[in-house]
Each structure stands twice: as C-alpha cells, then as structure tokens.
Amino acid sequence: MTLPPRPSSIQHRLRGLILTFVLLAALILAAAASLLARYNSRYTDLLYNITTASEFNQDFKSNIDLKMYYYVIESQYSDGLPLDEVHAAQQLARELLSTTTEKDSRMAISSVLSLCRNLEEKIYELRDTGNYDERQRQLENNIYVLTALIQEYMYNYLYYEAVRLNALQSQTSRKLVTDFLFIAVLVLILALIFIRRAIRLGQSITMPVAALCARAAGINSGDLTEREPIQAEEYELRTLSEAFEQMVGRLNRQIQETAHNQERLRRTELALIQAQINPHFLYNTMDTIIWLIEAEKTEEAVEMVSSLSSFFRHSLSRGRDVITLQEEEEHVCSYLQIQQARYKDIMRYTVNIAPELKGAVIPKLTLQPLVENALYHGIKLKRGLGRIYVVGRSEGDGILLQVTDDGIGMSPQRLDELIRAIDRRERVGFGLSTVHERIRLFFGPPYGLSISSRQGVGTTISIRIPKKKEEDAP
Numbered sequence: 001m002t003l004p005p006r007p008s009s010i011q012h013r014l015r016g017l018i019l020t021f022v023l024l025a026a027l028i029l030a031a032a033a034s035l036l037a038r039y040n041s042r043y044t045d046l047l048y049n050i051t052t053a054s055e056f057n058q059d060f061k062s063n064i065d066l067k068m069y070y071y072v073i074e075s076q077y078s079d080g081l082p083l084d085e086v087h088a089a090q091q092l093a094r095e096l097l098s099t100t101t102e103k104d105s106r107m108a109i110s111s112v113l114s115l116c117r118n119l120e121e122k123i124y125e126l127r128d129t130g131n132y133d134e135r136q137r138q139l140e141n142n143i144y145v146l147t148a149l150i151q152e153y154m155y156n157y158l159y160y161e162a163v164r165l166n167a168l169q170s171q172t173s174r175k176l177v178t179d180f181l182f183i184a185v186l187v188l189i190l191a192l193i194f195i196r197r198a199i200r201l202g203q204s205i206t207m208p209v210a211a212l213c214a215r216a217a218g219i220n221s222g223d224l225t226e227r228e229p230i231q232a233e234e235y236e237l238r239t240l241s242e243a244f245e246q247m248v249g250r251l252n253r254q255i256q257e258t259a260h261n262q263e264r265l266r267r268t269e270l271a272l273i274q275a276q277i278n279p280h281f282l283y284n285t286m287d288t289i290i291w292l293i294e295a296e297k298t299e300e301a302v303e304m305v306s307s308l309s310s311f312f313r314h315s316l317s318r319g320r321d322v323i324t325l326q327e328e329e330e331h332v333c334s335y336l337q338i339q340q341a342r343y344k345d346i347m348r349y350t351v352n353i354a355p356e357l358k359g360a361v362i363p364k365l366t367l368q369p370l371v372e373n374a375l376y377h378g379i380k381l382k383r384g385l386g387r388i389y390v391v392g393r394s395e396g397d398g399i400l401l402q403v404t405d406d407g408i409g410m411s412p413q414r415l416d417e418l419i420r421a422i423d424r425r426e427r428v429g430f431g432l433s434t435v436h437e438r439i440r441l442f443f444g445p446p447y448g449l450s451i452s453s454r455q456g457v458g459t460t461i462s463i464r465i466p467k468k469k470e471e472d473a474p
Contacts, residue, residue, distance in 0.1 A: 049096050049105075050161050050239070053154055060089060060154075061147040068123070068143045072135045081123055089150070090116045096157070102164050108157035112150055119146040162243065212241060303337070311335055322442065325392065325399075326358035332367045332390060339375060346386055347379050353392035357399055361468050363438045370403040370461045373432065378407025378459055398447070399465050406458040415453050422449065432461070439465060 064085060070078035093113040100106050122142040129135050208231075229241040311334040329351060336349045371388060379386035389404040410418070422433050436449040443466055453459040 047165070047239070049099060050158060050165065052092065053096060053158050053161070060085070061151045064119075064147050065144055068126070068139055072126070072132075072139050081127060083120065083123065086116055086120050086123065090120075100161075102160055105157055105160040105164065108153050108160060111153045112157065115146055115150045115153065119143070119150065122146060162240075166240070208241065215241075311338060321363060322361045323364045324358060325353060325360045325362050328362050328364065328367050329353050329358065329390075329392075331364075332371055335368050335371060336388070343375070343379070346382075346384070347375065347388065348385065349388040349390070351390045353390070353401075354394065357392055357394065357467075359469055360399055360465070362401075362465055363442050366435055366439070366463065367401065367403065369432070369435055370463075373461070374403055374405035374407065374459065378405035378409070380407075382407045394467075395464070397467060399467055401463040401465070402460055404458060404460040409455045409457050409459055410453040411455045415451065419451060422451075435463075439463065443468075 064082050067079070067082040067085075069075075071081060090113060093109055093116060096109045097106060097113065100109055122138065126135055126138045126143065129138060229238060229245050231238070311331065333351055336351070340347060340349065367390060371390065374388050379388065387406050389402070391404075392399060392401045394400075418432070422436050425433050425437055432449065432451075439448050447464050447466065450462045450464075451459065452462070
C-alpha cells in the first residue's frame with residue numbers, strides 16, 4: 001500500500017521560500033554586479049583613452065616643431081631628430097586603436113597613426129636634404145603641416161570618445177535605475193538600500209547637470225569668463241565640466257585674438273594711409289601742377305589733378321578693408337601717372353594684370369607701397385632711365401603679383417637683413433612689413449610677401465594671395 005506524500009511544514013516552506021528568495025536575490029545581484037563590471041570596464045577604457053590622448057595632444061606639436069626647428073637651423077640647443085617622440089606617438093596610437101571600438105574614433109586614431117608614419121618619413125627626408133632653404137621649405141610645408149594634422153585628428157578622436165562617453169553614461173544611468181527598481185520589487189529587504197542609493201545617485205547627477213545647464217545659459221547670455229569646474233562625485237561629470245570650461249577659455253581667447261587681429265589690421269591700414277598722405281608727396285605734386293598751369297599745359301595739369309583725386313579716393317575705398325584687384329590696379333596707375341609727370345626723364349612703367357584676375361580681392365594699399373619702394377629705393381638711386389613693371393598672373397590655385405624694378409638692387413647681406421626684418425615685423429623699406437603683415441592677417445601664413453634682388457640689376461617683390469572673389473572676402 002502506497003502512502004501519500006508527507007506535506008511540507010510551514011517552517012520548511014518558509015525556509016524554501018526564503019531560500020528561493022535569497023537565491024533569486026543573489027542571482028539578480030550577481031547580474032547587476034556583472035552589468036556594473038561590464039559598464040565600468042567600458043568606462044575605464046574610455047576614460048583611459050581620453051586621458052591618454054589629452055596628455056599626448058597637449059605638447060606633441062610644440063615639442064616636435066621646436067626640436068625640428070632647432071635641428072634645421074643647427075642651433076646649439078638641438079639634441080637631434082625627435083624620432084623617439086614620433087615612435088612613442090605611434091605606440092600610443094596603436095594602444096588606443098587596440099582599445100577603441102567606435103568607428104569614427106578608430107578612423108581618427110588610424111589617421112593619427114598613418115600621419116605619424118608619414119611624419120617619420122618626412123623627418124628622414126629632411127635629414128637627407130643638404131640645402132638650407134630646401135630644409136626650411138620642408139619644415140614649413142611638411143613637418144609643421146603634419147604635426148598640425150596629427151593634433152587635429154587627435155582632437156577629433158577626443159571629441160568622438162567624449163560623445164561616446166556621454167551616451168554611455170546616459171545609457172548606464174537608465175539601466176541602473178531599471179535594475180535597482182526591479183531588485184526592489186523582488187527583494188523587499190533591499191528596497192531601502194536601493195532607494196537610498198538611487199536618491200544619492202540621482203542627486204549626484206542632477207545637481208551637477210543643473211549647474212551645467214545654468215552655466216550653459218550664462219554662456220548663451222555672453223558670459224565667457226572661465227570658471228572653476230563643477231565639483232561632482234562622478235568622474236565623468238567632472239571631466240565634462242573641465243572640458244566645458246576649457247572650451248569656454250579657448251573660445252574667449254579666440255575672440256580676443258580675433259579682436260586683436262582686427263585692431264592690428266586697422267593700425268596697419270592707418271599707417272599706410274598716413275604714409276600716403278605725405279606732406280612732401282602732396283607738396284611736390286601740387287608744385288608740379290602749378291608748374292604745368294604756369295607753362296600753360298592745362299590738359300596735363302587737369303590729368304594730374306584727376307590722377308591725384310583718384311589716388312586718394314582709392315586710398316579711402318569707402319572704409320572697406322579689401323577691394324578688387326582692378327581697383328588696386330587703378331590706384332597704382334593713378335600713383336604712377338602722378339610720379340610720371342615728376343620723373344618722366346628717369347622713370348617708365350608697365351602695368352599688366354591678367355583680365356581674369358581683376359575680380360579677385362586684395363587688401364587695399366598693397367601694391368602702391370611696393371611701387372613707391374621701387375621708385376624711391378631703386379629707380380631714383382640709379383643713374384639714367386629706370387623701369388617699373390607691375391604684373392599679375394595665376395599660379396596654381398592662387399595669384400602671383402610682382403613689382404619689379406631695374407634699379408640699383410641690393411647686396412646679399414642687405415637682402416638677408418631686409419627679409420629677417422620683415423619676418424620680425426620691423427618697419428623697414430616703405431611699408432613692406434605692413435603689407436606682409438596685412439596679407440597674413442587676411443589670408444593666413446601660407447600667403448605673403450617675398451623679395452629677390454641683385455645688386456646693380458634690380459629688385460623683385462612678389463606677393464602671393466588666394467583666388468577669392470569679393471563675396472568670399474574675409
């Protein structure tokens with residue numbers, strides 16, 4: 001005879017229920033711990049990548065550029081080629097690439113690695129170059145450009161990783177809240193712990209976020225003062241706030257630099273205008289006009305007055321900073337016509353600017369100071385007839401303007417002194433440094449003024465500017 005199964009006691013069932021509850025709670029806690037460990041690992045990798053990349057990007061370009069510059073000029077401070085730094089950068093890029101999963105971030109850090117290899121090749125190429133001028137060109141066109149690109153791509157990498165970090169933080173916060181709520185429902189004993197932790201976690205996130213929102217509102221209202229980063233328990237929020245303040249600082253410095261550049265432009269333009277409104281120039285011109293009138297050369301006197309009026313009208317240009325190349329050509333022609341009347345026995349000139357370039361823009365008062373420099377420092381000091389040539393033509397995707405005279409020219413020593421003085425922004429010649437500086441401020445370092453000269457043969461001043469129409473002017 002089969003006996004019926006013995007019923008479990010209440011205590012046994014309670015023990016079973018408690019055991020089941022404990023096992024279920026342990027499983028949930030283990031799952032939560034595993035989830036936290038996984039997200040913490042992702043956080044750690046991201047934070048390590050961002051921190052490492054930030055430390056690399058702070059001084060890489062300046063160190064490489066400075067060491068290469070010392071190497072090229074054979075300075076006593078040179079300690080050889082910075083190949084160790086480049087190799088270290090490659091190793092760092094490979095390490096970051098091995099721990100980076102985001103597509104955009106991998107592309108950016110891969111570009112950094114590729115550019116580092118290219119930089120190493122260019123360093124060897126520069127080392128094997130014997131000519132000093134060629135080394136300088138390689139330094140400007142290869143080394144400086146590559147280090148700037150490496151820095152730019154590293155900034156891109158930092159941006160993508162920061163975006164990913166922010167997204168992961170938001171995802172983690174939502175997941176943690178859901179998991180702890182689920183634990184609170186299933187495990188009543190853990191409810192209070194979960195609530196306390198949830199409130200504390202919520203406060204530690206929402207309060208810094210609210211402070212960041214208030215900071216953003218202040219920036220939107222025009223407050224660009226760099227402040228202390230917001231204090232938060234979470235490293236991610238502290239990092240975000242620090243990066244936010246660094247961005248504000250860079251933006252403020254950029255605004256100040258832009259304002260400073262604009263002020264420099266105004267000062268250089270004023271200096272050129274003041275140089276043109278020269279009492280001796282006005283006196284000599286008016287004296288010539290009076291002489292023409294007394295000699296009953298009325299038409300020539302009228303033409304000279306018209307040229308003088310056109311000269312000053314183009315100098316002012318209705319307050320514009322840039323004018324078309326055609327207007328600049330008219331300005332130069334007005335000046336040369338005035339001087340032709342005074343120096344017709346010793347000066348001839350030719351102005352030939354390609355018609356298709358006349359719509360391009362150029363900072364006003366660019367060519368006239370160079371022409372005046374050619375007249376007073378070249379032609380007048382030469383015995384006999386001299387010529388001035390003003391030409392303009394396309395060169396690649398830019399424009400080459402040249403003012404050439406067959407005057408006395410310069411010795412190699414004087415030419416070197418003049419070139420160095422222009423680079424140091426010293427006031428030399430007739431507005432040469434000012435013209436060079438204004439072109440750099442408008443169009444950037446790739447453009448500007450260069451000089452070639454031979455003693456007893458003449459001087460050529462070349463200006464390179466981009467092909468920009470009036471609507472694209474800075």
